[in-house]
Amino acid sequence: xxxxxxxxxxxxxxxxxxxxxxxxxxxSFEVSAGEVLAVTGRNGAGKSSLLRLIAGLxxxxxxxxxxxxxxxxxxxxxxxxxxxxxxxxxxxxxxxENLGFWRxxxxxxxxxxxxxxxxxxIGHLYDLPAAYLSAGQKxxxxxxxxxxxxxxxxxxxxxxxxxxxxxxxxxxxxMRAHLDTGGMILAATHGDLGLAPDKILEIGA
Numbered sequence: 001x002x003x004x005x006x007x008x009x010x011x012x013x014x015x016x017x018x019x020x021x022x023x024x025x026x027x028s029f030e031v032s033a034g035e036v037l038a039v040t041g042r043n044g045a046g047k048s049s050l051l052r053l054i055a056g057l058x059x060x061x062x063x064x065x066x067x068x069x070x071x072x073x074x075x076x077x078x079x080x081x082x083x084x085x086x087x088x089x090x091x092x093x094x095x096x097e098n099l100g101f102w103r104x105x106x107x108x109x110x111x112x113x114x115x116x117x118x119x120x121x122i123g124h125l126y127d128l129p130a131a132y133l134s135a136g137q138k139x140x141x142x143x144x145x146x147x148x149x150x151x152x153x154x155x156x157x158x159x160x161x162x163x164x165x166x167x168x169x170x171x172x173x174x175m176r177a178h179l180d181t182g183g184m185i186l187a188a189t190h191g192d193l194g195l196a197p198d199k200i201l202e203i204g205a
Contacts, residue, residue: 005069006033007152009054009184014063016049023049025062029201033069033152033182036175038189038197045204047188048084051155054186055082067153078107081146082155087138091131095122095141098130099148106149116147120170136162143171146178154178156187160194168194 008030015025024046031037039047052058054065056077067076089098099113117123120140125133130141139162146154154175160168172194175185187193 006182007070007184008032008068009153009186010064010066010068011054012064014050014053014065015061016046016053016058017061018049018058022061024203027063027201027203029199031184031186031199033184034179035198036179036185036187036193036195037199037201038187038193039201039203040189041203047203048157050203051082051157051186051188052084054153055080055155057082070152079151080153080155081106081149081151082157083143083146083159084157085161087130087142089130089138089141092129094127094129095133096126098141099144102145103148106145106151108149108151110150111147113144113148116144117141119147119174120144121167136164136167139163140167147174152183154183154185154187156185156189158189159187160189160191 010030012028014027016023029037039050041047049058053060067079070079095117096113099116103109103113114123114126117126120143122137122140125137133141159171175195
């Protein structure tokens with residue numbers, strides 16, 4: 001019986017245009033299961049735009065993007081978890097209700113909402129409306145979306161922003177666990193992710 005090949009995300013000669021301006025062009029990369037790609041570059045170079053392009057939130061002006069080894073029946077965007085700068089939370093809903101919505105919306109259910117919150121140390125906030133959370137707590141709630149549905153590719157935009165040192169360590173542990181089970185991570189960052197990247201893509205170098 002043949003084995004399923006490990007996943008590999010490949011971008012070739014990608015270009016992105018926003019508002020009539022070329023943000024970047026000719027970008028190529030390759031990330032395999034179990035690897036971290038750190039996307040670096042100056043402010044405005046296009047790090048966030050690249051992650052949004054990969055997530056299917058902005059169109060490609062040029063180039064190709066493929067997740068080799070994946071089920072061809074599943075759209076590429078449905079195999080990505082994107083955690084951007086915006087929290088994307090409903091303030092009137094509790095932390096648990098917010099995660100419950102995303103668990104249903106994403107499909108492929110994984111951890112229960114309360115367990116996902118516990119993974120980032122905020123399980124005690126399950127019944128608290130999101131509007132009452134601090135900036136750091138909202139960030140943790142946003143990142144907890146990664147754990148309610150299983151998707152192989154994590155696209156993280158400055159994931160440690162607004163997190164204290166202890167929570168950064170919790171996130172790093174969960175990222176390692178994701179990699180150990182064949183996932184991959186692409187992270188736009190200016191700082192320390194808490195784990196060494198396997199590859200670095202510098203935009204605007």
